[in-house]
Amino acid sequence: MTGKQRVIRVSTEQPSYAVCVQGTEVFVDIEGSLPKGATAFEAHGTSGLKVYVKYNPNLVKVPEGTRRWPLGSDVEVVVALSGPISSSLDDNKVISYYGPTEETFIAHAWLYITCVGKPRLSTKWTWGPKGQGAVLLVNCDRDGPSSGNMDNAYPSVRSYADLQDLSKVVLNTHGPASISQTHQLVLHISMFDAAKVRVFHANGSNSLSSYEHVLGVEKLSYTVNCVDGKAQHVFFVEGLAFPDADFQGLISLHATLLEYSTQHSPATPVFTDTVVFRVAPWIMTPNTRKPLEVFVCSIVEGYNTNEKFLEGVKALAKKAKCKLTICPEVENRGDRWIQDEMEFGYVEAPHKSFPVVFDSPRNRGLKEFPFKRILGPDFGYVTREPRNGRVSSLDSFGNLDVSPPVTVKGKEYPLGRILIGSCFPGSGNRRMTSVVRDFLYAQKVQSPVELYSDWLTVGHVDEFLSFVPAPDRKVRNPGEIFYCFLPSSYFAIWCFSGRLGREATIWLQGKITLDELLADELLQSDSKYVQSCIDWNRSILKRELGLSERDIIDIPQLFTLEGSTATALFPDMVNMLVLGKHLGIPKPFGPIIHGRCCLEANVCSLLEPLGLLCTFIDDFFSYHVLAGEVHCGTNVHREPFSFHWWNMEP
Numbered sequence: 264m265t266g267k268q269r270v271i272r273v274s275t276e277q278p279s280y281a282v283c284v285q286g287t288e289v290f291v292d293i294e295g296s297l298p299k300g301a302t303a304f305e306a307h308g309t310s311g312l313k314v315y316v317k318y319n320p321n322l323v324k325v326p327e328g329t330r331r332w333p334l335g336s337d338v339e340v341v342v343a344l345s346g347p348i349s350s351s352l353d354d355n356k357v358i359s360y361y362g363p364t365e366e367t368f369i370a371h372a373w374l375y376i377t378c379v380g381k382p383r384l385s386t387k388w389t390w391g392p393k394g395q396g397a398v399l400l401v402n403c404d405r406d407g408p409s410s411g412n413m414d415n416a417y418p419s420v421r422s423y424a425d426l427q428d429l430s431k432v433v434l435n436t437h438g439p440a441s442i443s444q445t446h447q448l449v450l451h452i453s454m455f456d457a458a459k460v461r462v463f464h465a466n467g468s469n470s471l472s473s474y475e476h477v478l479g480v481e482k483l484s485y486t487v488n489c490v491d492g493k494a495q496h497v498f499f500v501e502g503l504a505f506p507d508a509d510f511q512g513l514i515s516l517h518a519t520l521l522e523y524s525t526q527h528s529p530a531t532p533v534f535t536d537t538v539v540f541r542v543a544p545w546i547m548t549p550n551t552r553k554p555l556e557v558f559v560c561s562i563v564e565g566y567n568t569n570e571k572f573l574e575g576v577k578a579l580a581k582k583a584k585c586k587l588t589i590c591p592e593v594e595n596r597g598d599r600w601i602q603d604e605m606e607f608g609y610v611e612a613p614h615k616s617f618p619v620v621f622d623s624p625r626n627r628g629l630k631e632f633p634f635k636r637i638l639g640p641d642f643g644y645v646t647r648e649p650r651n652g653r654v655s656s657l658d659s660f661g662n663l664d665v666s667p668p669v670t671v672k673g674k675e676y677p678l679g680r681i682l683i684g685s686c687f688p689g690s691g692n693r694r695m696t697s698v699v700r701d702f703l704y705a706q707k708v709q710s711p712v713e714l715y716s717d718w719l720t721v722g723h724v725d726e727f728l729s730f731v732p733a734p735d736r737k738v739r740n741p742g743e744i745f746y747c748f749l750p751s752s753y754f755a756i757w758c759f760s761g762r763l764g765r766e767a768t769i770w771l772q773g774k775i776t777l778d779e780l781l782a783d784e785l786l787q788s789d790s791k792y793v794q795s796c797i798d799w800n801r802s803i804l805k806r807e808l809g810l811s812e813r814d815i816i817d818i819p820q821l822f823t824l825e826g827s828t829a830t831a832l833f834p835d836m837v838n839m840l841v842l843g844k845h846l847g848i849p850k851p852f853g854p855i856i857h858g859r860c861c862l863e864a865n866v867c868s869l870l871e872p873l874g875l876l877c878t879f880i881d882d883f884f885s886y887h888v889l890a891g892e893v894h895c896g897t898n899v900h901r902e903p904f905s906f907h908w909w910n911m912e913p
Contacts, residue, residue: 280375428617429463464498667743
């Protein structure tokens with residue numbers, strides 16, 4: 264058995280027979296059937312066998328000359344099968360001699376060993392650049408017919424493209440052909456893994472029907488036909504489940520050689536080998552990755568149409584040379600918040616990688632869009648739904664982000680860290696539902712950080728946080744160097760009070776003048792509270808992402824309290840669309856100074872020297888007054904990391 268020495272008992276009354284696996288060791292029990300008067304023994308092996316003795320040097324001295332060892336002295340005989348595979352049964356022998364004295368021969372004990380080839384599955388799973396182990400993809404795309412579920416919902420190989428998403432396992436059998444009369448090779452999985460994996464046997468034909476479903480639910484074992492003695496068996500392994508709270512992501516596939524001592528007796532195991540798979544995690548991509556496709560909704564009916572917003576997004580996508588997909592109203596059903604509905608990521612194995620969309624449990628108008636329009640050939644789908652069906656605003660994926668790669672106190676996070684908005688420690692208020700949080704934590708490779716977002720009315724991290732690439736920094740891989748944008752109420756008030764002009768804006772008109780705004784004690788009080796919440800998150804980000812002040816850029820923004828939570832007074836410029844160096848920023852409609860919005864001018868003065876290009880998009884009536892901004896109304900599928908997740912050490 265794997266990790267153990269098999270025990271073979273010998274007797275002088277009759278020969279003993281055993282089938283063993285090349286590269287293993289067996290322990291020979293020489294004292295279980297001793298001839299009368301025996302006090303010593305000597306062991307020899309034919310070619311192909313290495314026979315050696317294990318002993319305690321404190322109790323036994325190595326014999327000289329004849330190499331005969333005393334019996335009853337804690338001496339063990341071990342046979343190592345390091346030689347060639349047997350061409351016929353019983354072609355290797357071990358002979359033991361016994362004698363009452365070192366000179367007197369009593370009897371022989373014959374052991375006939377047949378050496379067969381190892382199945383060559385053996386491995387374990389370890390992380391890191393020197394790690395080892397197999398990787399299994401969750402077959403969550405739809406390569407088969409365009410209608411229907413994900414491919415792994417069906418117990419069959421639906422297409423040749425579907426076959427590429429499975430992991431190939433080759434099982435080589437090598438030994439005498441006649442061994443099949445007394446032995447069987449069985450492939451098997453545990454009942455705990457059965458619902459998470461499916462195995463198909465390729466039976467040689469080119470037709471899809473030749474891929475036989477041999478392991479999975481209600482199929483825990485499969486006998487491999489070894490009648491020819493020497494053969495190669497090809498299997499394809501399919502992942503059915505991502506790592507989660509009740510599943511660490513490891514799946515074991517075993518190959519066991521069974522021996523039948525008689526025709527009617529049960530089989531006993533001779534040898535077991537195991538291949539361990541780790542299911543590939545779902546990986547998020549940060550703003551620093553190259554944008555591949557922008558998604559946005561079209562809302563043409565009703566008061567809050569977004570036609571002007573759409574024009575701004577189209578122009579920005581064109582500047583960034585990025586594909587744009589518009590979800591029509593017949594598909595979004597009046598739900599414009601496409602960022603909240605889904606998050607793009609990907610899965611990767613050494614042989615294959617494809618994007619996977621994570622569908623949030625918010626289930627509003629866009630509920631069907633990720634499954635019906637995103638899921639397809641080489642584009643997977645995953646979702647998590649709470650059992651009680653209860654969700655809060657924090658379960659929308661505007662409340663889910665990921666940092667670029669960071670190093671924190673010597674610990675590397677080459678795939679960044681997931682950021683989740685939550686409640687203030689000890690407050691017990693809104694949190695992201697546990698099924699989503701558990702899923703994110705279980706992926707391991709992007710160790711989540713929980714921020715405090717419950718101070719906001721909507722409560723999403725994208726209201727106070729954004730990462731952008733830093734093209735000005737001269738480093739080897741500038742796409743992974745970044746700036747972190749955070750809002751600053753103090754900075755906004757400074758921006759206003761430092762200006763002499765006084766002109767009404769969209770958000771001030773008919774409500775309050777700028778002078779009154781700056782003298783408003785309630786606003787000052789609100790800003791002080793809001794700034795304390797932002798600063799709390801600022802300290803978390805510096806601690807958990809290893810950020811310095813040089814990495815953080817303050818963007819002017821005012822929030823006002825409505826009850827106990829805060830909303831943005833004017834369009835929140837942190838909530839932006841990032842397409843490489845092109846930034847789609849909510850147009851703030853600030854006071855006009857010398858013919859230009861002072862807020863826009865200030866932000867441009869901060870960002871343009873860094874090589875970033877600012878485009879201000881009007882989202883005031885189509886998103887801002889509905890408690891959202893540009894980022895909330897868009898979504899981006901981005902290029903995966905070049906770094907392979909299995910090379911990290913979580």
